[in-house]
Ligand code: ADP
């Protein structure tokens with residue numbers, strides 16, 4: 607078996623309540639992300655997908671259990687991941703090129719090199735010629751392309767995406783999704799693995815090698831989980847893993 611880039615061992619998340627009751631959002635969960643795969647985390651709104659993503663990226667710590675980055679506790683590791691958000695989260699006062707350069711600038715890369723890298727990735731995501739535009743001048747789909755470029759420019763080991771197509775109209779979402787898959791299959795995306803959060807089962811089936819399903823009620827494990835799968839267009843058989851119901 608491939609070694610895991612990220613591995614979660616019995617992670618749980620509780621949120622404190624004013625009443626001192628704790629709400630369990632994630633029941634004890636094991637999962638791993640290895641090189642070369644696209645993993646989808648599927649579940650309805652409020653099922654804890656973003657909470658799990660935040661723990662897997664080291665943005666928040668689990669209430670119990672541990673997340674490992676190359677087998678080191680993630681809190682002490684040199685983590686190389688990027689996140690693409692549903693809301694794009696671009697800097698409105700910066701041009702497309704400046705948005706994409708921003709993470710390289712933060713890492714102290716010198717201007718000529720970061721410009722070269724940024725222009726290359728903008729070309730990859732279909733934004734050649736848009737470098738001087740501001741986000742407000744772009745359509746939603748184009749803005750999310752900038753989001754992808756900014757995430758990929760640092761060559762993250764794992765590219766995380768939290769409902770990246772949910773804010774887009776159906777056609778735009780479909781186009782972006784299939785372009786992403788094509789780039790991935792041609793190995794033109796500078797990342798080892800993709801972890802995509804979605805509530806869209808078709809999207810999960812189309813993109814993922816492996817699907818992890820979060821149910822609505824954490825802590826309650828349902829054993830009779832069945833899903834009628836449409837025939838995946840580009841991938842043969844996405845394997846399902848059910849975590850909690
Ligand atoms: P999803 O991304 O699947 O929609 P979330 O991970 O955002 O779900 O949220 C899961 C549950 O945890 C929801 O019921 C949400 O209200 C709750 N929740 C999320 N963040 C917090 C927080 N910081 N404090 C308290 N409750 C939270």
Ligand code: MG
Pocket residue numbers: 655656657768
């Ligand atoms: Mg969410």
